[in-house]
Amino acid sequence: MTSQAHPAPVREESEDEALARLARLDTCAVADALDKLGLSGAVLGLTALAAPRRIAGRAVTVDLVEQSPEVAGSGRHLGTAAVDASGPGDVIVVAHGGRTHAAGWGGVLSTGARRNGVEGVVVHGACRDVDEARELDLPLYAATGVPVTARGRVIERAWNVPVDVAGVPVTPGDLVIADASGVVFVAAAHAEEVLATAEAIAAKERAMVERIGAGHAVADVMSADYETMLDKQGAL
Numbered sequence: 115m116t117s118q119a120h121p122a123p124v125r126e127e128s129e130d131e132a133l134a135r136l137a138r139l140d141t142c143a144v145a146d147a148l149d150k151l152g153l154s155g156a157v158l159g160l161t162a163l164a165a166p167r168r169i170a171g172r173a174v175t176v177d178l179v180e181q182s183p184e185v186a187g188s189g190r191h192l193g194t195a196a197v198d199a200s201g202p203g204d205v206i207v208v209a210h211g212g213r214t215h216a217a218g219w220g221g222v223l224s225t226g227a228r229r230n231g232v233e234g235v236v237v238h239g240a241c242r243d244v245d246e247a248r249e250l251d252l253p254l255y256a257a258t259g260v261p262v263t264a265r266g267r268v269i270e271r272a273w274n275v276p277v278d279v280a281g282v283p284v285t286p287g288d289l290v291i292a293d294a295s296g297v298v299f300v301a302a303a304h305a306e307e308v309l310a311t312a313e314a315i316a317a318k319e320r321a322m323v324e325r326i327g328a329g330h331a332v333a334d335v336m337s338a339d340y341e342t343m344l345d346k347q348g349a350l
């Protein structure tokens with residue numbers, strides 16, 4: 115008997131709608147919306163090492179720690195429970211503390227994530243088997259690739275728990291968007307206001323780009339109201 119297949123999590127209609135709206139945006143519009151609202155969520159230094167396309171989804175978290183006699187491990191490889199529980203609409207977020215001495219993700223995990231239809235993976239630190247993720251066409255955002263295994267070095271403390279990703283608190287179910295500019299998280303509690311603000315910013319930028327196409331001077335298009343639009347009182 116082969117291992118049990120896990121069905122994709124059932125989602126509320128409104129959650130699907132939020133994801134669909136997020137997927138129509140990009141990280142820059144979302145980061146601008148967070149700035150305007152005085153919220154944090156943008157993470158610096160993570161790039162797509164495999165399948166470099168935009169991903170949007172809800173966070174399924176994995177929290178890693180250095181292996182030591184004081185920390186009881188799960189006895190299974192890190193990330194496995196999260197992979198088995200994830201499916202379409204999910205982004206696996208590995209809180210690896212920015213570590214680059216060992217991989218917080220690898221190719222067998224990528225194979226499982228791809229099989230289950232996961233949108234992509236974000237690792238705050240190093241991953242490995244990057245070629246495998248490329249062959250699988252699994253979007254993999256991380257700080258860097260390394261050949262060194264986690265085994266004997268890093269273990270999973272817990273999964274599906276609140277984690278810290280480069281100073282950004284991420285709770286399971288928070289929104290994640292990643293693209294060529296980086297990775298941005300949106301707390302589920304702020305999703306509606308962030309999405310609405312990002313949509314307004316994106317619409318404004320589309321109008322600006324149309325004006326550039328129509329021959330207006332760039333200095334006129336990107337003038338004072340562009341400079342101030344992310345201020346609290348700035349017009350969108």
Ligand SMILES: O=C([O-])CC(=O)C(=O)O
Nearest residue numbers: 217220221222223263264
């Ligand atoms: O041992 C590791 O770091 C994990 C690994 O290579 C894999 O998932 O293929």
Ligand SMILES: [Mg+2]
Nearest residue numbers: 220221222243
């Ligand atoms: Mg491997």
